[in-house]
Amino acid sequence: MSALSWQRLTLVGLVALALVWLLTAGLWSSGATPPHVPWSAPAIALVAAACALWFGWQVRRFLTGKKPDLSALRAARTAVFAQACAYGGAVLTGAYGGYALGLLDDWSHGPRREVIISALIAAAAGLLLVIAGVVAEHWCKHSDEDDDRGEATPA
Structure with missing residues (x-):
């Protein structure tokens, strides 16, 4: 499993933004008529971000020796979940950002302005999901002393 890179996350987000725009x-x-962004979209993104941070924190405690009962399989699953959150958040950020950008010409129209604002809120929640995924994935890395490259590897 390769580590996350900001270049790939940015590319995924920009492709989603361009397509949806x-x-x-x-x-x-x-x-x-543009449909409203459901309130559940940012709520679910924030719950997933909180879960990623919680699971990542548990793995970090495991790697520092403070939680020895955590299995290595759970640590690996947490790293995969963190990466999925980061990529999913990049797609959400780009898609809802592109949706808001596509409607921006109608900002003066009250109901469309509400749709734009709700899309921007959902895009911000997607960005928080990206950040939480990157942080949780970082917490799931450990440095092997036997590794010749000296790089941190995912748990």
Whole structure:
């Protein structure tokens, strides 16, 4: 399993932003009504971010010797979950950011402004999910003294 990189996360987010922005701009310019962003989208992203941080903190305690009863399999699953959160958060941030960007021309229209604001809130929650995933994945790394490269490897 390779470690997360900001370049890949940024690329994933930018691709999602571009695709959703193009789709949104095309649909709404033809007269379609934009659907509201569900309130559950940012809520679920924040719950997933909290879970990633909690699980990552448990692995960090395991690696420092403060929680010896944690299994190595759970630590590996936590690292995978953290990476999934980071990539999922990048997609959410890009998609909801692109949605807001596609509707930005209608900012003066009250109901569309509410949709834009809710999309920006969901994009911010996605960004928090990215940050939580990166932090949790960082906590799941340990440095092997036997490793010749001297790099930290995922648990």
